[in-house]
Amino acid sequence: MTSPTVAVVGAGFSGLLTTLNILRMSPDISVQLIERRGVFGLGPAYATGNPKHVLNVRLSNMSAFPDRPHHLADWMAVQPHWFARDDFITRGDYGRYLSSLLDEALKADHAGERLSLIRGAVTAVRPDGDAWEIALGERRTVRADAVVLAQGNLNPTPPAGLAPELVGSNRYLNDPWAALDALPPDADDILLIGSGLTMVDVAVALRRSGRRFTAVSRHGLLPRSHSAASMSPQRRTYVGGPQAVLRQARSAAAEGDWRAVIDDIRHSARSLWTSWSLKQRSRFLRHLRALWDNHRHRLAPGVAREITAMLADEELQVVAARIHALVPAEGGIEVQLKGRGESERHARRFDAVINCTGPTGDVANCRDPLLQDLLAQGLAVPAPLGLGLAVDSQARLINAQDQAHPRLFAIGPLTRGLFWEATAVPDLREHAVELAGALVSSLSDAKPHWAPLLQDHDASAYL
Numbered sequence: 001m002t003s004p005t006v007a008v009v010g011a012g013f014s015g016l017l018t019t020l021n022i023l024r025m026s027p028d029i030s031v032q033l034i035e036r037r038g039v040f041g042l043g044p045a046y047a048t049g050n051p052k053h054v055l056n057v058r059l060s061n062m063s064a065f066p067d068r069p070h071h072l073a074d075w076m077a078v079q080p081h082w083f084a085r086d087d088f089i090t091r092g093d094y095g096r097y098l099s100s101l102l103d104e105a106l107k108a109d110h111a112g113e114r115l116s117l118i119r120g121a122v123t124a125v126r127p128d129g130d131a132w133e134i135a136l137g138e139r140r141t142v143r144a145d146a147v148v149l150a151q152g153n154l155n156p157t158p159p160a161g162l163a164p165e166l167v168g169s170n171r172y173l174n175d176p177w178a179a180l181d182a183l184p185p186d187a188d189d190i191l192l193i194g195s196g197l198t199m200v201d202v203a204v205a206l207r208r209s210g211r212r213f214t215a216v217s218r219h220g221l222l223p224r225s226h227s228a229a230s231m232s233p234q235r236r237t238y239v240g241g242p243q244a245v246l247r248q249a250r251s252a253a254a255e256g257d258w259r260a261v262i263d264d265i266r267h268s269a270r271s272l273w274t275s276w277s278l279k280q281r282s283r284f285l286r287h288l289r290a291l292w293d294n295h296r297h298r299l300a301p302g303v304a305r306e307i308t309a310m311l312a313d314e315e316l317q318v319v320a321a322r323i324h325a326l327v328p329a330e331g332g333i334e335v336q337l338k339g340r341g342e343s344e345r346h347a348r349r350f351d352a353v354i355n356c357t358g359p360t361g362d363v364a365n366c367r368d369p370l371l372q373d374l375l376a377q378g379l380a381v382p383a384p385l386g387l388g389l390a391v392d393s394q395a396r397l398i399n400a401q402d403q404a405h406p407r408l409f410a411i412g413p414l415t416r417g418l419f420w421e422a423t424a425v426p427d428l429r430e431h432a433v434e435l436a437g438a439l440v441s442s443l444s445d446a447k448p449h450w451a452p453l454l455q456d457h458d459a460s461a462y463l
Contacts, residue, residue, distance in 0.1 A: 003028045004443040007134050007144035009122045009370065011035035012043030014412035014428050015150030016098060017064055020105055021436035023114060029443060030114045032142055034134070036121035041102040043152050044177050046095030052204045054088040054300045056197060057425060058230060062094065064101060066429050072097060085302035086228065118142065124373040125408070132408070146407035146439055149389075149397075153359030153413050153423075154366045159193055161325035161336065171333050172326065172353050176202050179354045187351035188212065191335055194356035195222055195318050197297050202356055203316055204306055213316045214350070216337065217357075220320025221294040224259075225304035231260050238268045241276060242284040262295050266421065273420040278384055285385060326353060361416055362386040379408065383417025391418050394438040395431070406442050411435050 006022055008015045011033050019031045033040060039047060055062060063071040075097055076082055082093045109115045120136035125147055127133075134142045158167070158174055166172040171187075173179040176198050183190075188211045192199045195217035203213050215222075236252055238245050245265065252261045265272075273281065284292075299307065310316040320340035327334050332351045338344070363371050364382045371389075374380040378400030383390045388410070391397055395415055396404040411431055413423055421427045 003030055004145040005030045005032060005143070006146045006148065006439060006443075007032045007034060007132065007142065008148045008150055009034050009125075009134075010150035010152055010412075011040040011117075012150065012152045012412075013046070013098065013425065014152060014432065015148070016041045016102060017429055017432035018148055018150060018411055018436055019115070020064070020101060021432050022440060023105060023109075025436055026440045026444065029440065030116070032116045032118055032144060034118045034120060034122055034136070034142075036119075038119045040117050041098045042095045046091050046098060048095075048177075049092050050180075050205050051083055051090055051092070052303070052306075053091045053201055054085055054303060055091060055094055056088075056226075056298060056300060058087045058226070059084065059089050060087070060230065062089075062425050064098070064425075064429055066433060075100065086226075086300060087230070088226075088300035088302065121369075123369045125370065125379070126377070127379075145443060147409070148435065148439070149370075149408075149410040149414060150412055151368065151370070151414065154363070154368060154371075155360065156355045156357045157360040157362065157365070159323050159326065159355065159357075161323065163325075163327045165328055166326060166333065169328075171328075171351070172355075174355045176354055176356050180205055183352055183354075186331075189332075189349075189351045190214070191216065191333075191350040191353045192356045193217075193323065193353065194358060195220060196293060196356070196358060197223055197299070198358050199356040200299060200303060200307055202354055203310065204303060207306075207310065207315065211315070213310075214348075215316065215318045215356075216321050216323060217290075217318075218320065218322060218340070219290040219294075220318050220340065221290055222307065222318055223293075223297055223299050224295050225301055226298045227257065227259055228301055231257060231263075236261075236264050238265050238272065241280045242288055245272060246288065258295065259298070266296070269421045270419055274418075282385055359413060360386075361388050361413065363389055363414070379405070385417070387417035387420075388414040388422075389417070391415050393418070395435050396438075407439075409435055409439060 006029055008019050008031060015033060019033050022029055022031055059073060063069050065071050083090050105115055120140060122134055122136060124135040125132055128143060131143050131145050132147050134144060156174060170182050170184050173182055179202060183206065190213050192202060192213055192215045195215040199215050200223065238248050249261050249265060321337045323335060324338060324345055325336035329349050332349050333353050334347050334349050336345050336347055360366055380397045381390045381400055389397055391410055392404040395409050395411060396406065397408045397410060398404050412428060416422045
């Protein structure tokens with residue numbers, strides 16, 4: 001009997017870790033790891049070579065494997081060259097770590113029968129009997145018994161009022177990572193749409209003498225900083241709706257460091273999110289999301305110091321405002337802004353505008369051809385509130401008939417409607433283990449052979 005095959009679409013962190021866990025759990029399943037960019041094991045965040053781009057989580061919390069918390073540290077200890085600032089290594093070094101994991105898996109597969117790397121953009125996944133036919137470019141197809149969608153972050157949504165003639169212009173850059181190379185050399189007055197971690201990455205990477213940045217977001221909040229030293233969690237329990245949790249968090253923060261409070265809430269984030277009604281989730285997103293993101297997604301201390309210096313030197317200004325229009329202006333872009341609390345709009349010219357709002361979760365309006373095809377077939381439906389795809393508790397896609405397909409899965413930001421916290425390594429490595437276990441079980445009557453290792457594992461110790 002032919003051994004089952006799994007196709008993992010996307011070879012960034014989520015796709016790579018799902019692949020490695022499947023191979024670890026079952027000696028019989030083969031994996032086809034498919035990546036449209038042709039770079040395997042590295043998402044855009046870890047493909048950077050800029051030494052100013054450091055991780056937002058301490059090295060000690062970034063092992064790829066939850067049951068081996070020192071795996072990354074042990075790997076770093078034998079590397080001849082690497083760089084860290086305040087216990088935070090560069091994203092480029094972390095990318096080398098992930099690449100080494102893929103290399104090890106390829107070396108272990110001496111015959112090349114269990115792990116295949118396929119370059120190509122998946123445009124469709126269609127049922128083919130009990131299996132799936134996966135369409136790639138140039139009329140290529142592959143078949144698999146199960147499929148995992150691991151595309152990672154979707155491109156940001158263009159701002160409202162963007163003039164059509166600016167689309168594709170080097171004055172308006174919708175992809176913040178492409179902006180690092182595509183920005184016009186004469187751009188000295190730059191608008192950054194968004195004030196979160198993406199904005200910080202772009203600002204520190206593009207910083208140069210004489211250049212000024214204006215970051216605009218609805219609330220005008222900058223990410224907070226990590227503490228100088230790692231802290232022990234408080235081990236509190238948080239219950240109730242969003243407002244109740246906020247009251248409990250404020251009470252706990254009055255007795256200790258707020259960072260420990262946020263880390264504790266993260267331990268309960270999944271159970272809290274799933275316990276909330278759709279109305280409560282909507283209320284959280286509307287009223288508390290900015291506050292949560294501001295405290296939850298923190299800067300490495302060294303990066304926070306650089307941003308503080310940029311603010312003090314007026315290289316960076318952060319404004320709470322809404323953007324109403326962007327139109328071409330001579331040698332740049334005119335932006336119509338309305339400040340928070342203001343009644344009138346005002347116009348300001350910039351040399352360039354970069355969209356740093358972060359990835360969209362609105363799959364219904366995204367331009368990803370595979371997701372659009374899945375929605376058109378009725379094989380998938382959007383999750384409520386614009387949070388990726390609807391999935392069940394095992395991360396299986398729910399179709400238009402409100403049924404979960406036993407062999408069509410998703411991981412990463414596409415599952416935010418289920419997990420909420422589905423973007424950081426400490427969360428994604430747990431999800432990869434769970435998904436791989438469910439997938440292996442769906443393809444075999446046997447349980448994953450290393451599942452007992454997880455029974456004694458306290459996930460909160462590594463968050």
